[in-house]
Structure formats: structure tokens, C-alpha cells
Amino acid sequence: MTDTTHKAAVGAVAGPPPTGPAAAPAPRRTRVWRGLTPWLFLLAPLALLITFTYAPIANMVAYSFTDWDGVSPELHYTGAQNYSELFTRPELFEVFWVSGYYLAASVVQIVAALYFATVLSFNVRFRNFFKGVLFFPYLINGVAIGFVFLYFFQDGGTLDSVLSLVGHHSDHAWLGTPVSANVSLAGVSVWRYMGLNFVLFLGAIQSIPGELYEAAELDGAGRWQQFRHIIAPGIRPVLALTVILSISGSLSAFEIPYIMTGGATGTETFVIQTVKLAFQFNKTGLASAAAVVLLLIILAVTWLQRRLVPDDKVDLV
Numbered sequence: 001m002t003d004t005t006h007k008a009a010v011g012a013v014a015g016p017p018p019t020g021p022a023a024a025p026a027p028r029r030t031r032v033w034r035g036l037t038p039w040l041f042l043l044a045p046l047a048l049l050i051t052f053t054y055a056p057i058a059n060m061v062a063y064s065f066t067d068w069d070g071v072s073p074e075l076h077y078t079g080a081q082n083y084s085e086l087f088t089r090p091e092l093f094e095v096f097w098v099s100g101y102y103l104a105a106s107v108v109q110i111v112a113a114l115y116f117a118t119v120l121s122f123n124v125r126f127r128n129f130f131k132g133v134l135f136f137p138y139l140i141n142g143v144a145i146g147f148v149f150l151y152f153f154q155d156g157g158t159l160d161s162v163l164s165l166v167g168h169h170s171d172h173a174w175l176g177t178p179v180s181a182n183v184s185l186a187g188v189s190v191w192r193y194m195g196l197n198f199v200l201f202l203g204a205i206q207s208i209p210g211e212l213y214e215a216a217e218l219d220g221a222g223r224w225q226q227f228r229h230i231i232a233p234g235i236r237p238v239l240a241l242t243v244i245l246s247i248s249g250s251l252s253a254f255e256i257p258y259i260m261t262g263g264a265t266g267t268e269t270f271v272i273q274t275v276k277l278a279f280q281f282n283k284t285g286l287a288s289a290a291a292v293v294l295l296l297i298i299l300a301v302t303w304l305q306r307r308l309v310p311d312d313k314v315d316l317v
Contacts, residue, residue: 057295060288060291061288063075063284063285064288064291065079065080065082065285067285069282069284070278075285078285082288082289085286086286086289086293092273095268095270095273098257098266098267099250099251099253099269102185102186102189102249103247105189105250106190106247106249106250108190109189109190109194109197109246110197110243112190112194113198113201116130116134116198117201117202120202134198136195138194138195138196138199139195146256149260150259153174153184153260154174154175181261181266181267185257189249196245200238200242201235201239201242203238204234204238205234208230208231208235240306243305247305248298248302251270252270252298254269254275258272258275270294271294273290274290274294
């Protein structure tokens, strides 16, 4: 028997060599603090979220079952009377036709934002400058935008002055008829919110691996083929998100029409009508019911859109 065989036999009889002492488990107090630490960091944002979002929504739902006028300290429970009145007065829902203008404008907005995001995602001169120009309107306060375009569309205002420079003299009141007023207001919404969709699309396009573009160029694919087979499938989740935001924004348009027309000349939206019910006619209970109905409509439209266009996982590689 060799020395190596002898040492192996002795080791097998003696068993494995002793190891060091096992690590002692952390004290119970330490484990408790480790479990509570994430919740301590979430405590402040959760408190703000509950205080300024979920608590007001709960109060709004509670007010919708009362006849509160918004001033009196007393409120009386009326059951579903506000909802019954809301659905038996068709004029309260006729204002949703105005949302059609904003819905059509959102289509133009998405198409334009997608076009500019696609163009500026490639190597174009002054593309950083154009990115800032397109996104800048979204940074401006909505009230300021409303006042600026109020003077822009008034008789003899900026738009009429620009048109007169090119030889077109018009005495048309841009905010004087329902059609022209709603088209003008929807155009303002396109100018303001296109920057948000542009940034979302641009970020999604730039997240696509550059190797795909290089391979497509080697195969002789043009810009349209690259958009159709690489960009469009790659930004599908973001496109679905912008559609949801556009639909919900069209149904709840408020700032621009309220500042520019106050809902006059057929530009009253559902939200403006709800605000008037609460603060002009002192029907806070009915206004709360209208707000709850609007919330349910937006949630239903979002659910339907997600069912019709599911958010499939995109794998381009």
C-alpha cells in the first residue's frame, strides 16, 4: 500500500475535517427592523397618497348619495336619487359629443408625435433643438396657455394678423360658433400635449438595440421598412399607453375650454358641467355622482382597450 492510499484510508475512517463554527442567526430585533425598513420608507408617500387621493375619492362617493349643497353642515342621505336624475336627463350626457373633437385631435397628436419621434431618433441636424421645441409647450402652465391662445384667436388677434400678412383677410370669429370654437380648442390641446407623447415615443424608440438598425441597413431596408418591422413592434406597449391617456384626456378635458370660453358657444365638456353643478348651482351631491360616473366610464374604456389590444411582450432580438 502506498503512502497516498494509506492517507486516503485514514481520512475515510477519521471522517471529514472539522469546519468552523456556523454563523449565528441574526437577532430577532434585527430581523424585525429589516422587515420594517421598506415600509418606513413608503410611509410618507403612502400617507400623502391616501390623504390626497383615496380619501377624497371616498368622500366624493359618499357625497354622491346625499343632497349636500357644498355649504350646509347638514347632509341628507338620498340613496341613488342623484344617479337616477343623472341618467334620466339626457342633456347632461350630450356634452360628451364635445369630447369627439378632442378625441379626433388626439389621433392627430399621436400621429404627429410618432412622426417627429421617429425622424429625430435618427441622426438629424439640430435634433436636440427640435426636441426642446416640441417638448416645451408641455412645460407651460395650462392657465397661461389658455390666456395666450385666447388672444391668439380673438377678432383681430394674432391669427388674423398672420393671415393678413399672406393676403387672407377674414372676419371669422374663431371662437364664435360651436364647430370653429371646438376645432380651435382641440388644436390648442394638440399643441400642448404632443410633447408628452413625443417624449414617450422617443424614449421607447431609443431603447431599441442599435444592432437591429445596422442589420436592417445591411439588408437594404429603408426608413419605412425599419419603422414597420422594428420601431412599430418595439413601441407597442408605449403606443397602447398613449392611447389610454388620450382617451381619458378627451373625456375629461377641462383647462383649455374653461379658461378660453368657460363652456360657452357649445364648448362645455362633462367636467366643466360637473364644476358648474357643484359651484354655480350648489348641487354638490349631483356633481359628485357625475364625477363618479365619469371615473367609471374612463375605467371601463381603459379595460375595454386593454382587452381588445392586450399588452403582449415584445421580443425583437
